Amino acid sequence: MSGGFPESLQFSFAEGINSWVDWLVLHYGDALRSVSNHLLTALVWLENLLRLVPWWLLVAVVGVLAWHASRSWLRAVVLMAMVTGIGMLGLWDKLLQTLTLVLVSTGLCVLVGVPLGILIATRVLARRVLLPVLDVMQTLPAFVYLIPVLMLFGLGKVPAVFATLIYALPPLVRLTHLGLAQIDPSLLKAAHGLGASRWQRLRRVALPLAMPSIMAGLNQSVMMALSMVVVASMIGARGLGEDVLAGIQTLNVGQGLQAGLAIVALAMVIDRISQGYGNARTRGQLERPQ
Template sequence: MSAGFPEALQVSFADAINRLVDWLVVHYGDQLRSISDQLLQLLVGLENLLRLIPWWLLLVLVGLMAWHASRSLLRSVVMVGLLAFIGMLGLWDKLLQTLALVLVSTGLCVLVGVPLGILLATRPLARRLLMPVLDVMQTLPTFVYLIPVLMLFGLGKVPAIFATLVYALPPLVRLTQLGLSQIDPSLLQAAHGLGASRWQRLRRIALPLALPSIMAGLNQSVMMALSMVVVASMIGARGLGEDVLAGIQTLNVGQGVEAGLAIVALAMVIDRISQAYGRKAR
């Protein structure tokens, strides 16, 4: 006799979710395709812009950015060397594709995450309602929300952007909310007493004081976006993850290791520069 869970108590909401996705496709398919086309134009345009920059000039720009952030010549040389290492592996074009995907995804994270963090910091009800949603976004397996994203946007770069956005957004929202919540209330009260409006208190006091925490959240979002590049390659987005996936499919260990090291090198460059700007903000 089976000791399984009783069938009479089992429930399933899979059909309801499928009907919801079908309804979205039927009623909002045109709007979704319009959004998809605009994001694709933005991403492809950024890729083409990066390709127009000579490789040596891009290395110089990264070196200058690293020096401006850290004021360390050695660190700047190391950052330039890591990017040059990716080019020496013959992965320069795929590096630019991955970099464009990460920049667009991170930009969307900032546009959505910082306002959400402000909302959570100033509205207790919104915090109680949205915190469980952020928990689900961080713990839900990636392939679960890839299914509806693929149905709504199809294969390609755009679903990769949305999948990366879902995965990388929560840290920025949480750390923005944390940074704003840790501000001394007496500072805001003093500004209010001097006649500052709510927008002035937010822009001139709260956000500058919370900037280190926001930068830490941005750093975490970028790292999580980079960790999605292999998954993104599985749904049609090209880049460094494409070579990792090809190495898995063909059992080409060398190809997979090279692409993996290139992803690590890019992650180190972005992480060190963003961390240095975060310390500078502090």
């Protein structure tokens, strides 16, 4: 007697999903292609713009941002040395490709994630519907996101951006919601009593008070976007992840390790700068007179 699961109770929804994707491509293929072309144009433009910037100027910008965020010359020098080290390894062009992917993905995360976080914080129905969706998005393996975007957008940078967006979005939405939910209601009531509209209360009171939490969410989204670099290289997104993948495929340990360390260095640079700005905002809130 077999101990396997009964075949009569088994089912699969794979065919239904495949049919839905086919229908989507058939009816909205032109619109998807237009979105893909516009996003690809933005990616290529930003990548070419970064290539026009002299390497020393980009390193100097990193140093200025690091000092402005932390007021630490030591941190600024260390982060500048990390970026310079990536160039010395011969990975400067791949660094720019990866940086472009991360910047565009993070920008889309902000455009989508902050409004969703505000919606969840202000609407009970939206919170009940979207929080389980965010749970699923955070639980699904990163490779799963590649399947639908490949079907809809093909290979290249565009599907990599959308896969990264889906993967990196939940932390920003959740921490935006958390920051707004932790605001003292009496402050919003006081602003309302002074005649502030809903938009004015959100823009002038709620968002500034929630900004440290939003910055923490942005930091997490950037880190998750960087963690998708190697996965995105599997569908044609070039950059540092491409070298890591090539090192795995050819058993070239040195090549993979170099690119991996470059990704770590880039992650540390972005993390320290974004954390510095987040901590500065937090200090500003704590030092503000009550």
